[in-house]
Amino acid sequence: MQARLRLLKGATALLYFGPLLAGIAGFGWRVVPLFVGIFLLWLFILRPQQWPRTLADWSRPEALIALLTQSLVQLLLVAVSLGIGRGIGGVLGVMPAIPLMLPVAVSFLSIPLARMIWDPWRADAGEVVLDEALARLEGEEDPAPADDLKRQTEVAARMVAALDRLPPEAAPGLLADHLHAMATQTSHEALRVALMDPIYDGSATAVVRRAAAVHATDPAVVDVLKGSTYPMAVFRALTDGPTLALFAARCADLVAQKPERLADCPDPEDVMALAARVPGAAAELAALAKALTRAKAAIAKAGALVKGGQP
Numbered sequence: 001m002q003a004r005l006r007l008l009k010g011a012t013a014l015l016y017f018g019p020l021l022a023g024i025a026g027f028g029w030r031v032v033p034l035f036v037g038i039f040l041l042w043l044f045i046l047r048p049q050q051w052p053r054t055l056a057d058w059s060r061p062e063a064l065i066a067l068l069t070q071s072l073v074q075l076l077l078v079a080v081s082l083g084i085g086r087g088i089g090g091v092l093g094v095m096p097a098i099p100l101m102l103p104v105a106v107s108f109l110s111i112p113l114a115r116m117i118w119d120p121w122r123a124d125a126g127e128v129v130l131d132e133a134l135a136r137l138e139g140e141e142d143p144a145p146a147d148d149l150k151r152q153t154e155v156a157a158r159m160v161a162a163l164d165r166l167p168p169e170a171a172p173g174l175l176a177d178h179l180h181a182m183a184t185q186t187s188h189e190a191l192r193v194a195l196m197d198p199i200y201d202g203s204a205t206a207v208v209r210r211a212a213a214v215h216a217t218d219p220a221v222v223d224v225l226k227g228s229t230y231p232m233a234v235f236r237a238l239t240d241g242p243t244l245a246l247f248a249a250r251c252a253d254l255v256a257q258k259p260e261r262l263a264d265c266p267d268p269e270d271v272m273a274l275a276a277r278v279p280g281a282a283a284e285l286a287a288l289a290k291a292l293t294r295a296k297a298a299i300a301k302a303g304a305l306v307k308g309g310q311p
Contacts, residue, residue: 012110019032021103023084024096040071212237217253219258229263248284259296
């Protein structure tokens with residue numbers, strides 16, 4: 001979403017660059033109506049919700065007043081841009097000999113580019129409208145460091161809540177795809193907090209618990225959050241057999257790939273103790289305990305070889 005809005009801002013900048021370039025080239029006020037027309041066309045195409053949709057609506061006085069008001073606003077914007085361009089050209093002493101159609105084409109190009117990036121009619125289907133989206137982007141750029149994690153966690157919490165639209169037994173691969181897509185808009189640390197909070201307070205649904213088990217045992221996530229003991233926290237917080245079985249199977253694969261990930265995982269003794277209390281996940285937990293024990297042995301053996309190789 002943010003990347004799309006940044007592209008939209010770039011396309012919109014072309015709209016104002018046209019009269020600015022015309023001013024630098026020395027064109028006078030005779031070109032103003034042409035640019036005002038382009039600016040109004042941009043409003044018609046990118047902000048259609050602001051305009052009447054039928055001829056009957058256009059016949060109302062308020063519609064004509066709105067058109068007149070917008071025309072005056074666009075006239076002011078064009079005049080300011082053109083004036084700034086004339087000022088730049090005068091200060092630099094440069095007035096490039098360019099045809100009028102070049103700055104006109106630059107401004108007009110903003111319309112198809114912006115329309116390809118942004119579909120204004122999707123606002124009626126629940127998306128934010130253009131002004132709100134741009135305002136949101138402005139507010140999110142260069143956030144204060146102290147507020148950044150808080151903002152990311154709030155975003156992550158909203159996205160985690162949306163996971164309830166998935167079936168309770170959603171496949172791990174599907175959950176992983178959703179979580180990685182979410183991480184592009186927030187962070188894995190924020191997702192960890194957003195997934196664990198409802199588990200701790202008992203409000204987590206089955207799909208959120210499964211998502212936490214998948215997220216905590218994702219190799220990329222574990223490597224990013226190394227030292228956070230995230231898998232251990234999920235293991236200790238889960239109580240239902242199916243989710244524990246899912247966690248155990250994935251965690252066993254996790255340490256089998258890289259034994260050093262053992263540091264963030266539960267102890268084999270704790271896993272075996274839980275296996276005795278949760279029959280529904282006994283086999284998976286027993287396999288996890290064995291995998292953790294093998295990882296411990298592999299780390300110890302590697303340490304002994306390094307130590308034995310020292311002079």
